[in-house]
Amino acid sequence: MAGRLRAPTGRYGGKSAVERQAERRRRFLDAALQLFGDTPGYRATTVAALSEAAGLSTRQFYEEFRTLEDVLTALHLEVNDWAEQAVLLAVAAAEGLPLPERAAAMFRAYAANVTGDPRRIRITFVEIIGVSPSLEEQRLARRATWVDLVCAEAKAAVARGEAAPRDYRLAATAFIGSVNGLLHDWNAGWVDATLDEVVEELVRQLLAILRPPGWKPPGT
Template sequence: MGTATGTYGGRSAQERRAERRERFLAAGLELFGAGPGYRASSVTALCEAAGLSTRQFYEEFRNLEDVLARLHLRVNDLTEQEVVRALADAAADGFAQRVTVVLRAYVTAVTRDPRRLRITFVEIVGVSAALERQRLLRRARWVELILAEAAAAAARGEIAPRDHRIAATAFIGAVNGLLHDWTAGQFEATLDQVVDELAGLLLGAVRLRERRAAPAAPTASPNGR
């Protein structure tokens, strides 16, 4: 071991710690997302699954909740990256096309690994006030993405300008519920069917107010007056 650089076996102390963190997170993903779940897990069980000691665990994390929090952020970051890439590829498309592109990227990313889906929509809920704030903050980012797309569409004249925050927030709740039930086997559907249904919901919510706001056409009387 080199005392100046802290290297061992060709790896620095920082690299070894990063590897340990990844092993703990991988074990957490399996325990929380596919195994007994967060509430039925323990630090001891996580360490055994990772093949590391409790001393090493507490060098990297404060507690088990810290592992769940980091996993939740990672899952959201990975999903967000795929959505942003899809939006960049659809830069020249209209609002309806971009909505479909975004939803396909989101649904594909979030359902690719059932463990990630469970952590995002099930295990994170109701754990603590801190995790609830984190969950709502990340959920708000998806609402803001929808609002930005709607504002851009309104600027292009594709939809009428208005405050879409309530519609966007309600839609995000619908997405979460639908994906949870779909992946839990509550109903049978293809990915295309799920994406089409969600796209219809969002487009309908955005345009519903436009139809209501449109003045009613005058009705001609029988005598033509």
């Protein structure tokens, strides 16, 4: 199919065409979160099943999306955006706190947001894998956003004299992989620990990266 069908224009039921389109899109994404993130999963979901779950028609689906992959693409971005917003709010609230407390606030916010709904973890770490080159590119781009955030925090910590000066990009990339892997395994029941213990471990790992053995704060 070359593109989406054209949606109706004008007001209907007191809502504009733009408002109706946004509502339809929201219903499709909410239905996709349930079907892709739970049962039956992205690969076993059809356009007809998603439309039925959203309480809409397949014609309305094609007015909003071209393919189910487009839905997964939008949902993956949204789930990541929710987590990023939670982390940025936590970072802002932790302004002025010592590095260990700032790191703990970041990871508590991220872990709570991602694990608060198991469907979000499945979308982020499972369903997105191996779908297509474009989705893989998006997954890596979103991971790069998290790497940038860690690097920015590391740079700020260096400026405050709380971390050793160095290029942290390689370490941050490896660390983000550890974060994602640990949270996925914890959610799957493969890690015998509480979520607080998982967060504490992540904080210890980050501090070990930022404060390697032998490093001392300036002036000590």
